[in-house]
Amino acid sequence: MNFAEINWLAILLCGLVNLVVGFLWYGLLFSKPWVALVNKSEEELAAMEKSAPKSYLISVFTTMLMAFVLVNVLIAVKADSIGEGLFWGFLLWLGFEAMTRIEDVLFEKRPFKLYLINTFFNLILILCMSIILILL
Numbered sequence: 001m002n003f004a005e006i007n008w009l010a011i012l013l014c015g016l017v018n019l020v021v022g023f024l025w026y027g028l029l030f031s032k033p034w035v036a037l038v039n040k041s042e043e044e045l046a047a048m049e050k051s052a053p054k055s056y057l058i059s060v061f062t063t064m065l066m067a068f069v070l071v072n073v074l075i076a077v078k079a080d081s082i083g084e085g086l087f088w089g090f091l092l093w094l095g096f097e098a099m100t101r102i103e104d105v106l107f108e109k110r111p112f113k114l115y116l117i118n119t120f121f122n123l124i125l126i127l128c129m130s131i132i133l134i135l136l
Helices: 007-029 031-038 042-050 052-077 082-106 112-133
Strands: none
Touching: 007 031, 007 052, 007 112, 031 112, 042 052, 052 082, 052 112, 082 112
């Protein structure tokens, strides 16, 4: 691993893009269905809102870790175009995210619609990160 090949500003940008995509996805597009599907009480939702700043900070950090792994894969496979970046981002999402989250449905009996909302959020996020990491 050659740290000199990594654009750390792009890694940071990926973390921040998580907040933007999350706001659009969970705030504007799927807010009502997501709230209905997570089956939380009003008190639990209020507690989630109170802890939101800490959760957002952790989410930015974990997304930056994802971007670090993703950029290393893109470097290893010598992806140098947006199409290749999107291909590898999709492949990683399919193999790791989509396949492991299905266990939430199978074993935790979470609604399939919730699986789709959460999993496709991560697809959009990973594809955005792939574009950022290829372009920068």
